[in-house]
Amino acid sequence: MGSHDAIEELERARCLAAASRAAEAYPGALGELIHRELSAFVEFGHRLGGDGLIRRLTTEVLDEVDDPASAPSTGSPR
Numbered sequence: 001m002g003s004h005d006a007i008e009e010l011e012r013a014r015c016l017a018a019a020s021r022a023a024e025a026y027p028g029a030l031g032e033l034i035h036r037e038l039s040a041f042v043e044f045g046h047r048l049g050g051d052g053l054i055r056r057l058t059t060e061v062l063d064e065v066d067d068p069a070s071a072p073s074t075g076s077p078r
Contacts, residue, residue: 015042015054018061025065034061 019038023031034057041054 011055011058012042014062015058018058021065022061025061 015038019035019042022034022038025031026034038054038058038061045054
C-alpha cells in the first residue's frame with residue numbers, strides 16, 4: 001500500500017468515526033443527516049475530492065464530540 005492509499009484509508013476511517021459520533025451526539029434528523037452524508041461520501045464520493053466540506057464537517061464533528069463543553073445540549077443535566 002502506497003502512502004497515498006494510507007492517507008486515503010485514514011481519511012475514510014476518520015469520516016466513518018465522525019459519522020458514528022454524529023449519530024450519537026446529535027439525536028434526531030440532524031445526526032441522521034450528518035451520518036448519511038459522511039457514510040455516503042466514504043462509500044461513493046471519496047474519490048471525487050470536492051470543495052473540502054466533508055473534511056471540514058468530519059473535523060468539526062470529531063472536535064465537538066471530543067470537547068464536552070461544545071457538545072450540543074440535550075436540555076437535561078449530565
